[in-house]
Amino acid sequence: MSNISRLSKKIGAIAESATLKVDAKAKALQAEGRPVISYAAGEPDFATPAHIVDVARAALDDPKNFRYTAAAGLPVLRQAIAAKTARDSGWNIDPAQVIVTNGGKQAVYQAFQVLLDPGDEVLLPAPYWTSYPEAIQLADGVPVEVFAGADQGYKVTVEQLEAARTERTKVLLFVSPSNPTGAVYSPEETRAIGEWAEANGLWVVADEIYQNLVYDGVRAVSIVEAVPALTDRTILVNGVAKTYAMTGWRLGWMMGPADIIKGASNLQSHLCSNVNNIAQLAAAAALNGPQEPVEEMRLAFDRRRKLIVDELNKVPGFHCPTPEGAFYAYVDVREALGREIRGVTPNTSLELADLILDQAEVAAVPGEAFGPSGYLRFSYALGDEPLLEGIRRIQALLSE
Template sequence: MTAANTASQSPTERRVSARVGAISESATLAVDAKAKALKAAGRPVIGFGAGEPDFPTPDYIVEAAIAACTNPTYHRYTPAGGLPELKAAIAAKTARDSGYEVEPAQVLVTNGGKQAIYESFAALLDPGDEVIVPTPYWTTYPESIRLAGGVPVDVVADETTGYLVSVEQLEAARTPRTKVLLFVSPSNPTGAVYPREQVEAIGRWAAEHGLWVLTDEIYEHLVYGTAEFHSLPVVVPELRDRCVVVNGVAKTYAMTGWRVGWVVGPKDVIKAATNLQSHATSNVSNVAQAAALAAVSGDLDAVAKMREAFDRRRRTIVRMLNEIDGVECPEPEGAFYAYPSVKGLLGKEIRGRRPANSVELAEIILEEAEVAVVPGEAFGTPGYLRLSYALGDEDLVEGVSRLQKLLAEAE
């Protein structure tokens, strides 16, 4: 049953609310789950689906968690907004890594980046408020906006611009209902990184029109070559009072399963989001918070080693993908994703089938090559595939080699 049909039913006829019934399953997690299920059944599937570092969490972080388990203080409720020492450490880390000076009272510790994003939108949006969403987007953004009562407005960029949107495109999408701009650099799913002059231009445009900005900085340390990360409220200080920054330990420290993120923003917004969290989940797991404290208080040696491996894999995957006829893959400058256009393959015959879209192409690739990729439909742009290169070098080469072999048959 569609969301529209559900919404038209009377309250007594609805088994699931229209609001929640309209939510789509996370496409990236669904692909990852399917790949893991096939592997468990004995098939040699190689998964490029989940955005998850293949490295273990660094030992000193794990040791901090083990120590926390023995501390009776952590066996009890702690403040809903986060351990005071972790909030202070996040404020210090934010100043150290991006130059953004904030107070601990401007920090809320959340159950991962997803909760940070949802609670930020929930604190900012009233029903009908519009959020400009540069597209391709991470699959969770529009769902969080809708859950918070907002309306996502897509602004699409493609491979011809390196997946970077322009101020002119943003202005064309602005209406009297626009309240928030979502800004993400480095980007999931494209790996695009905005140069400083474009960050400044977009920030000044947002400030000029009195917009709020939610900026996701979770890939701040994963940039390559000559690309540089620039924090929007640092580049455009006049946005500080209308800017919310979300971040977390998942990508930088290989801690996806620990579920610790945070929000940095104006005190009134942080207070409102903290009130929401106090009823939704209360405090984040104290053991995970202790691990996050060790992570953000430590040095960046571990991420430097991971970044070196990601950079090597980035160059390999882009080279190999661009060797496939019908595939065009810009070189990502950040995160750990490649986002090739596969529009040149749609409609061509592959093993007796003619994929009409990238969903069908991804299905053929999984069934025929035993390689799991995420179709561009999940990110708002059909005709593309997302491949995470956060997997071992050998698996990466083997997986893309299978793609090359299969897709060479397209005619």
């Protein structure tokens, strides 16, 4: 038998998405009839607003939408994205510098593909979304984790970033609001980090997918608004998935300097060509249409945020800072580790998550998916009743 691997080394090294893995396990148990409550997936439980669906339905009657279109996206959508970016990120960008992608994930992937050469380092603030390091490594880059715990509000400092910077550092990944923590950098913190990146000649990839999901009067200031000089060295990625409850529509985008976008457009022309035209028209309707449904969803998330933080902090050994954005609660569970619970002594957050799923029939994502052990991520993008019921099961289990 040949010793040649059936998989390439690069693909063989990719880890499965931990969040999707936990959610799939929860759904499999639900299919078996077990009353599992899952906090794993970052997916709003709301329906896509009706006016968006109506536009998509009408688009099906026009045969031109069944044809190939420009790989970079429909002009009407690229213009809507540019207008949204000017409004929310303070960057008056030319629509020609926008590429429409199959979800925000593809935008992240392409950003690193066009920026990185083998061995280039990317400063990766942790806790981080589980797909970031994989996207960096698929571009032959090296993710360099910079960790900030609950005591720092899960936000890294300029001093930490500087300590991690080397002569191989090329890119800083900046995410505010954060998945998995919900942390939002203040305008002052964002400006300080942006000025540091600009002074050191670094590129910035800024993921703004949760930009419009903020609470308590907080505003997620874009790094290019805080430091306009960075616009020549920044790629912004975003999408409609979270804000408009359009996860399954697979519609994201990336934008940046013209030469970078040209390279990304060349890549996409070979990778997948244009994004589904119906989804593009729906996304344009989302960005250009009434925003009242978005506000209704945001208020519901805010209510759930307050509820889940209050209840999680009642669990023995749990410490949950109040997130200011996104729809996740990131819990420091280190004090809950190392003690026996129903004959099992979990010493890692992975082991604790398995115990909670097995004994309380509640699925949460362990910190190992996002960086160091000792944490659990709970999405509060689910209904109010199951949200409360699941946390009460955990309270009962860990109070024994």
